[in-house]
Amino acid sequence: MAGLGEHITALVRSHAAGDDSVFYSVALQVAAREAKRGHHVLAEDIKQAVDNSRQITSRNNVTKLAQPRGDLAELVEVSHPQVQLRELIVSGELTTQIEQVIAEQRQRKNLLDHGFAPMYRLLLEGPPGTGKTMTASVLAHELALPMFTVRLDGLLSKYMGETGSKLRLVFDAVAERRGVYLFDEFDALGADRSGNDVGEARRILSSFLVFLEQASPESIIIAATNHRDILDRALFRRFDAVLTYDLPDARQAGAVIRARLGSLATGVSLAKLDQYTTGLSHADLVKAAEAAAKKALMRGDERVTRDDIVEALKARRSASVG
Known part of the structure; x- marks a missing residue:
């Protein structure tokens, strides 16, 4: 049976190559090696870890299909x-x-x-x-x-x-x-x-x-x-x-802006912004929120202001119309 150093090398190489089957095979060889040396608890722990990992990998691989070829x-x-x-x-x-x-x-x-x-x-x-x-x-x-x-x-x-x-x-x-x-x-x-x-x-x-x-x-x-x-x-x-799909109404517009700003919008009122949000898409609102956030962060603030948001929305409306 190969030495522990060779096993570790094989584990690293198989992991780097993304070859799960080889990785698990080597891990089980290590478990067998430890069992032969009388380390039965460690051997059982390794085998259990392999079984658990295989189950997780099996579930995840439902989505991780191979890249299309040809x-x-x-x-x-x-x-x-x-x-x-x-x-x-x-x-x-x-x-x-x-x-x-x-x-x-x-x-x-x-x-x-x-x-x-x-x-x-x-x-x-x-x-x-x-x-x-x-x-x-x-x-x-x-x-x-x-x-x-x-x-x-x-x-x-x-x-x-x-x-x-x-x-x-x-x-x-x-x-x-x-x-x-x-x-x-x-x-x-x-x-x-x-x-x-x-x-x-x-x-x-x-x-x-x-x-x-x-x-x-x-x-x-x-x-x-x-x-x-x-x-x-x-x-x-x-x-x-x-x-x-339709353009967002005033309530949805506020929700889109707040969702993108997260904690940066804490305590900021987003009510009665419909005169600035009407006609803007979800994507436009996200861009405006990002512009307001960057402006606040670049001046050293941890919160945006309502004026930041209004200014960003006005700029986005001008860009959309243009």
């Missing part, structure tokens, strides 16, 4: 979001819809066993910066799934002429790798093209709809668009649910 790697971007549902500030109605999706997905096996599929094809529509991408991140985190983002505008421009075959690769992955698949900027594909651009674009849209109809309920498919009005009406009935 052609698929050029089509999707994988991430493992850490955004919780409570961090998403949207209307109560929208929150209820998202909670329903999560609940059905958590009961997916029970539903499928009885012949019912959970909601898994979602269309998210609304102005930019209102929480659509964040919702996909929330679903991925709450369900312990990886998120695969497909940039449709890039797919169309880069692979015009072979987009259909590339889409098939993505939908094959939908069946093979459970995850949240976000088709961002969906209007690039789903626009109502009534003009002359009806050739390749129509074929791509038809391919997408066929793939969507046949898609495996193994994964969650999300199409996000900023432009509901230019989508082909036929698309809406292909989804299990359509979630509509």
